[in-house]
Amino acid sequence: MSPLAQVFAVIAALIHVLFFVMESILFPQPKVWKRFGLKSQSDADVAKPIMLNQGFYNLFLALGVFVGVALVHTASVASGVAVVMFGCACMLLAALVLVTSNRRFFTASLVQGLLPLLAIVLVAV
Numbered sequence: 001m002s003p004l005a006q007v008f009a010v011i012a013a014l015i016h017v018l019f020f021v022m023e024s025i026l027f028p029q030p031k032v033w034k035r036f037g038l039k040s041q042s043d044a045d046v047a048k049p050i051m052l053n054q055g056f057y058n059l060f061l062a063l064g065v066f067v068g069v070a071l072v073h074t075a076s077v078a079s080g081v082a083v084v085m086f087g088c089a090c091m092l093l094a095a096l097v098l099v100t101s102n103r104r105f106f107t108a109s110l111v112q113g114l115l116p117l118l119a120i121v122l123v124a125v
Helices: 003-025 030-036 041-072 077-101 103-124
Strands: none
Touching: 003 041, 003 077, 003 103, 030 041, 041 077, 077 103
């Protein structure tokens, strides 16, 4: 796995850690829930448990990529590449779901999916 693919994968994972922080820790703050398109505190209160869960999904994807990159630097290179590819593929697919569910989230979808796509392409070529 090329160093550049690893860099893209790790940056994508760090972005997903940021999503975790926003969705699971900082979500009760109005400036955060408004970024997700919510209009009122009552909407945010309803969405809070879902966002908590979603944040942890993002954290677990990030951890998978971190573990995969670590495995690439051990005797388990093939396993590490497989784990990184799986994590990046999940991130990319989630970005596609996001943009197809609401075109307003095109930029967010690019942030979420571009780096994992680049990592996948670099591993595939």
